[in-house]
Amino acid sequence: MVPGSGLSSDRRIGLPSKPRIIPPGTLYRGHEGMWSWVAHRITGVGIFFFLLVHVLDTALVRVSPEAYNEVIGTYKNPVVGLMEVGLVGAILFHAFNGIRLILVDFWAKGPRHQRKLMIAVGIIWVVLFVPFVIRHLSHVFGG
Template identity: 60%
Template sequence: MATFFFLFVHVLDTALVRVNPETYDSVIETYKNPVVGLMELGLVAMVLYHALNGLRVMLVDFWSKGPQYQRVMLWTILAIWFVVMIPAAGRIFYNMFAGH
């Protein structure tokens, strides 16, 4: 649902560029606050986990030893998720508080 909502809002606000560029700029300016930044961080976290877990599920389904190693693969994708989320969160927090 979060991805759908993001895409819906993204299409609508991007369409404003053709209608009225000043309104587009004002709408984009409203996104530069910590609440939207935290929502963006949550969206990135969910999409990244979903992608990594999808790889794990494919390995469990299509690799003969997948079921045997599914717990190890779960911890592996969680570790990869955590390592990738550190710089992603850093960049989002930078945009929220320092990088206007």
């Protein structure tokens, strides 16, 4: 067993396969566990602010059909279309990294398989993101 394995979540994530320089007193800092935690925070904050804007733009359906259609029209703009690709990429990462966190926390074997779980998040992300990008960009740029 790994030292410090009484801790849950990402604390044990990121054991190097080859000897690397590990900052003193941690098995965590500088490895995948830390970076996935950083990415989870950044995507979470980004999604949160989009959500605030998205509720406000949807609220325009109470103002008038014209007001709603005009504002929702900006979402069809190519530049905004590319930002939507980023948004969906962030949502997909946040969703499946979140499931990985749940498995590491609640599934007895989760911590042992943490590296495989992280690879699974990457695979699922690519499998869902690539078809989305193709379809969405064909809508945005297809006229």
